[in-house]
Amino acid sequence: MTITQLKYALAIAEHKNFTKAAEKCFVTQPTLSTQIQKLEDELDILIFDRSKKPIELTDVGRKIVYQARNIVNEADRIQDIVDQQKGFIGGEFRLGIIPTIMPTLLPMFLKNFINKYPKVKLKIEELTTEEIMSRLSDGHLDAAIAATPLESDNIKERVLYYEPFVSYIPNHHRLKDKTTIDASDLDVDEILLLEDGHCFRDGVINLCKTFKDHPEDKFHLESGSIETLIKLADEGMGMTLLPYLHTLDVSTKMEGNLRYFNEPSPAREVSLIYHKSELKMQIIDALHSVISGVVRGAIAFQNVKIISPLPK
Known part of the structure; x- marks a missing residue:
């Protein structure tokens, strides 16, 4: 053998x-x-x-x-x-990233990481949290970036940053005149959500304390794209919540529709996760250092309240 x-x-x-x-x-x-x-x-x-x-x-x-x-x-x-022992940081490294993080975080760190560690061959996939957990357990991924905590005995989590929620409230909405909002202002029936399988959706539901009073079939509209949710909100279909990094590149027109939460601002915890076997730790350490360093300057919020992606 x-x-x-x-x-x-x-x-x-x-x-x-x-x-x-x-x-x-x-x-x-x-x-x-x-x-x-x-x-x-x-x-x-x-x-x-x-x-x-x-x-x-x-x-x-x-x-x-x-x-x-x-x-x-x-x-x-x-x-x-x-x-x-040789101080070598290189070779193939398979990284999964959830869809609500990939489009904003990847452009922020990828070029920097490649320039700093040219011998690492990153293979990056956009995957749901469920797919990530399965592939980490099966050894088909080396690490992933996802919202945590995930509470898995086989997975280790290293926090990268805390990303606040930001409300996107179109001009016709009942909350449009508020300069800042509280979680108690939200009504889950009015919020456009990502489809099932996205942990950001679960975080939004956890944020809405009234969710227990609203059956699932009242969610009249769900989408797999945050950009689609913004467009639908502009068309009068409701409001939505965005991860903070998604708000950095919005147009001047859209920026007027953003409303920040009163402190402590609800936020999600974003971590680099990997199997407990801790293989390729030198690359994981390098990724953590580069990503946390880049994001630290982009997110200045200090007083946040972490909203778990896991339904309670």
């Missing part, structure tokens, strides 16, 4: 196809098939049910793949130790 064979098994389990797994591992399909056959012969069991389309793990195969992932992670840790 070799580490290479275990990596091949993990690739097949992920892609459910020998050809795709071989491409992922940069070997020929016959080479990969031969190594898996040798592994199965040595263990005297079948890891994969090849009669199924797509290929499926057998019952014992699932247990083997679970253990193989732990073994491969521990083997990768050896390279981590060597890299840290």
Whole structure:
């Protein structure tokens, strides 16, 4: 049994196809098939049910793949130790970012990070929090940026910044004459929300203390885009709440529709999250340093109240 064979098994389990797994591992399909056959012969069991389309793990195969992932992670840790000893910060790094953070945060830090750490090859994906948690657990992501706390025993969280909520109130709305607002001013029936699967939506719902009195079917409109919510608010469909960084590039016309909360300002906690195995920590440390340094100057709010993305 070799580490290479275990990596091949993990690739097949992920892609459910020998050809795709071989491409992922940069070997020929016959080479990969031969190594898996040798592994199965040595263990005297079948890891994969090849009669199924797509290929499926057998019952014992699932247990083997679970253990193989732990073994491969521990083997990768050896390279981590060597890299840290040499002071090397480089290699492939898979980063997930939730949709309500990606468009504003990524342009703020990416160029800076690439210039500072040119040997790191970032592979960035926009994913929901649920997708991120799954991929971190499966070893398909090295780290992610998401709203926290997430309260997972397998995931570690390092806070990057606290991002206040800002109200977007169009001219026709009942709150338009207020210069600042309180959470008690909000009515969840009037708020345009992101669709299910976005943790920012859950934070808004938690902010609206009256939510328990409003059944889900009263949400007459939801969208997957914050920009769409702003346009719909302008058309008289309601108001919405924005993450603070989304307000930095709004037009002068739109800026007049922004209303800040009275202190303590409700805010979300944004963190760099990663698996408890703590692989590639030198890159995680570098990301944390660059991102927190960049955002610190953009968000000047000090007195904030953190609103959890988790429904209470």
